[in-house]
Amino acid sequence: MVEAHLQREFNVPAEKIWALLENFGDINWAPGIDKIELIGSGIGMTRRLYIQGMAPIDEVLTAQDSSTMSFSYDIPRGVPLPVTDYSANAKVSALDSGRCRIDWYGRAEPKGVSDEDAVAMINGAYEMLLQWIDDWFSAAA
Numbered sequence: 001m002v003e004a005h006l007q008r009e010f011n012v013p014a015e016k017i018w019a020l021l022e023n024f025g026d027i028n029w030a031p032g033i034d035k036i037e038l039i040g041s042g043i044g045m046t047r048r049l050y051i052q053g054m055a056p057i058d059e060v061l062t063a064q065d066s067s068t069m070s071f072s073y074d075i076p077r078g079v080p081l082p083v084t085d086y087s088a089n090a091k092v093s094a095l096d097s098g099r100c101r102i103d104w105y106g107r108a109e110p111k112g113v114s115d116e117d118a119v120a121m122i123n124g125a126y127e128m129l130l131q132w133i134d135d136w137f138s139a140a141a
Contacts (some may be wrong), residue, residue, distance in 0.1 A: 001085070001107060001108070001109055002083075002107070002108060002109075002110060002115045002118050002119050002122075003105070003106070003107050003119075004105065004106045004107075004108075004118075004119045004122035004123050004126070005103065005104070005105050005106075005123075006103075006104050006123045006126040006127060006130065007101055007102065007103045007104070008101065008102055008127075008130040008134070009095065009099060009100070009101045010099065010100050010101070010102065010133070010134060010137065011098060011099055012098070012099070012100060012137045013094070013097060013098055013099075013100065014069060014092050014093065014094035014095075014100035015094075016137070017069075017092045017100055017102065017133065017137075018066070018069040018092045020133065020136065021069075021071065021090065021092065021133075022064070022066065022069075022071070024045065024047060024059075024061045024064065024071065024073070025038045025041075025045065025047055027047065027049070029132055029133060029136040030129070030132050031132065032051055032052075033049050033050065033051055034050045034051060034052055035049075035050040036048070036049055036050070037050070037056075042061070043061055043062065043063065043064060044060065044061065044062075045060070045061050046058050046059065046060050046061075047059050047061075049078075051080075054078070054080060055077075055078045056077070056078050057075060057077070057078035057079070057080060058075060058076055058077040058078055059073050059074070059075050060073055060074045060075075060076060061073050062074055062087070063089070068091065069091060069092040069093070070089060070090065070091040070092070071089065071090060072087065072088065072089035073087070073088055073089075074086065074087045074088075075087075075088075079108075080125075081108070081118070081121045081122065081125065082110065082111045082112050082113045082118070082121070083108035083109060083110055083111055083113075083118055083121075083122070084108065084109045084111050085107075085108055085109045086106065086107070086108040087106070087107050087108070088104065088105060088106040088107070089104075089105050090102060090103065090104045090105070091103045102130060102133070104126040104129065104130065106122045106126070108122060
């Protein structure tokens with residue numbers, strides 16, 4: 001099992017970032033998703049992501065806490081990386097009234113790649129997610 005962690009600061013209030021991430025079923029800030037299918041609601045819900053040329057990706061919300069601006073999810077099917085048993089959590093922390101930081105953590109079992117390569121790929125995925133969030137707010141400014 002490997003663990004990955006990436007963080008990034010944003011010149012956006014924490015509450016605005018959390019408002020974007022809190023709605024687990026709405027990931028319209030991430031480009032390239034052709035369709036999202038929601039199965040259930042709240043903790044335990046699945047958002048099934050359809051991306052051209054890939055098997056569907058199931059992301060299951062396992063925890064969410066608005067008071068700490070954090071959530072956790074597992075990907076039991078369709079992980080787009082050479083890993084299994086993937087789980088992640090993200091947390092938004094206010095740095096001051098107009099700035100915040102997102103910490104994204106992941107755990108997975110490498111499948112056919114070294115631990116170091118698995119961590120690098122997971123962090124690469126988080127870098128992409130964090131860039132999309134930054135792009136979303138930059139476009140809205």
